[in-house]
Amino acid sequence: MTILDVNGLKVSFRQDGQVSQAVKGVSFSIEEGETVALVGESGSGKSVTALSTVSLLGDAAMVEGSVRYKGQEMIGAQDKLLRKVRGNDISFIFQEPMTSLNPLHTLEKQLGESLALHQGLTGDAARARILDLLHKVGIRDPESRLSAYPHQLSGGQRQRVMIAMALANGPELLIADEPTTALDVTIQAQILELLAELKEAEGMSLLFITHDLTIVRKFADKVCVMKNGEIVEHGRTSEIFADPQHPYTQMLLSAESTGLPDPVAPGAEEIARADGLRIWFPIQKGFMKKTVGHVKAVNDASFSVRAGETVGIVGESGSGKTTLALAVMRLIGSEGGITYRGQDVRGWSTRRLRKLRSEIQIVFQDPFGSLSPRMTCEQIIAEGLGVHGSPDGKPKDQAVDEVMREVGLDPATKHRYPHEFSGGQRQRIAIARAMVLRPKLVVLDEPTSALDMTVQVQIVDLLRELQRKYDLAFLFISHDLKVVRAMSHKVIVMKQGDVVEMGEASEIFAAPKTEYTQKLFAAAFDLAG
Incomplete structure (x- = not known):
């Protein structure tokens, strides 16, 4: 079953009387239980494409084309439908959890907001669900963390809380926008493993946005390579990595710091x-x-x-x-x-x-x-x-x-x-x-x-x-x-x-x-x- 079907998506922004086109006719689909990676350099249109799926770009954006979630058109949809889908059927994990989490609210309050809005859960029922979510994403001793604020957590813990918030309402599609870029390699590996386990256990589909192709190779079923607002190459991950066709994909795959530094001169100061x-x-x-x-x-x-x-x-x-x-x-x-x-x-x-x-x-x-x-x-x-x-x-x-x-x-x-x-x-x-x-x-x-x-x-x-x-x-x-x-x-x-x-x-x-x-x-x- 097709969870998300994007067809001919175009996004432009009007600023100072000029129009710039950020996304130019992008098309791709995500099947049930599938992980699709959008890869490319900064400014290629990855995040704009993702935010377009549930109309999160604001009034400055002019959006054309079609985005269908389980057959329902999202572009131009009524606010009532979008509110139901956002955070409930389609959830987001963003790159920097410190700017995504409210510094003035405890973890219990932030996680509880989504549960109250979409499921009507409050009080003990909400607290039980929050503890279950925190335990599921690997937060140790979650009871002691309910009253904690974001600044009291490490980077990896904050990212786990973001994942818990995204999972709170059992979404069918999780959109992860550069979720591991700011993390250490050991924490990065833990977060990726956690996402893979949760995807399997919850039966979710995943749209994974990144510029790190080493992650994509291990994690994604399909890859869409974006450059200047267009998808220049797409296909099964194994095929793209084995035999990239487009020069830009070839350049991305070869972009790795190699070699060794010059030797230090004998007797250097x-x-x-x-x-x-x-x-x-x-x-x-x-x-x-x-x-x-x-x-x-x-x-x-x-x-x-x-x-x-x-x-x-x-x-x-x-x-x-x-x-x-x-x-x-x-x-x-x-x-x-x-x-x-x-x-x-x-x-x-x-x-x-x-x-x-x-x-x-x-x-x-x-x-x-x-x-x-x-x-x-x-x-x-x-x-x-x-x-x-x-x-x-x-x-x-x-x-x-x-x-x-x-x-x-x-x-x-x-x-x-x-x-x-x-x-x-x-x-x-x-x-x-x-x-x-x-x-x-x-x-x-x-x-x-x-x-x-x-x-x-x-x-x-x-x-x-x-x-x-x-x-x-x-x-x-x-x-x-x-x-x-x-x-x-x-x-x-x-x-x-x-x-x-x-x-x-x-x-x-x-x-x-x-x-x-x-x-x-x-x-x-x-x-x-």
Whole structure:
């Protein structure tokens, strides 16, 4: 039986008197119990297509064509029918649960809203159903979680709550829009396994939207490849992966960071060193703020990084990866030794640290969140020059133009604002902001996780090129182990603040010694098939 039949779907948006077409004549169907994947890069029209199924695009969208759910036309349907179908027959799981869940409501209230609306369940009956749902999606001790707020849960737990909300009313079709992109590899594997089990147990159909083809290979029955609002190729997953016909599909399948970094030069200068680094945050309670315990973010970490060397730091969320890097940058307090180019910097004053700030830079995970929307590209890149001055005495305009060309951006676009650039271009701006000061050490905090696979490859190639040109030392934080393997000379594996394994990247990837590292690698590379 056909659950969803999309035929000739076209979606356009009117803005500032102009019309842009986001979806151009898309057609596909989903059978009962089937998983169909919509894949493609950002801006290809995947999410717009999914939101069109139950008219969730708002008044600015002009929608043509046909979307039939079990034979009922959804485009132009009356509000009464759409309210019945939304969240009841067709449910959504979105990419970022922290923005999808209400931060002011407890889990019990948020899950209870849907049950009250669609099933009329309240009181004890609603609570029993909520506990059953939380147990079903793998939330431990669900009774103790009913009064919890979203910020009190980990990323994986929040995503499980989103799945519980989507399953609350026994939907026949579940639409999962990039549900694992922001998660660690072990959590990602758990969520995918959970969805597969629930799909089987509940007899659901699934529309899975992603840009990660490694997930699709393992998870989907059929694939529709989208580019610029059109489906350029579709078919059985096994057939598409075995023999892709369209050049764009071939490009997507080949987009993986491969190779190894250039070897570190013999006798390379040691840029930074940490000895017995410990970062504990006090837990304070009561009116007098008495310390009753500590959050042990990092315990006894020791490592060094040389010029031209990349040290990869891996582990699940909350393991202490970013905290460790921020301590080395002297942005948070710590105990233990920190040396920079042979100098102990622990006791340095703020004034003395200013020179250090120009030589150690950071690139963050989210290129949109880390760039001020009120500043132009030129202002963002040049901001550090205003504080530290140009390292080689060049005029500000010349320095900005040169570094933009270096990272693959056209200097003619420097007067644009961040929202006028793609995700990959925004990350290049963030890299240019760091590179304009000609640093010795760059902390890369998940610099590729928010990007499409093809853009990831471009950014990794760019970072390798910059490292080669300027003999840069990198601290590379990531949960994408394929990228870590392609970038790193050494690897530090962290778990709950402890360094559980450390050594040459080639040795650790070939034969991980600890059970945790083995589990981490198994999750990452099993997903890749």
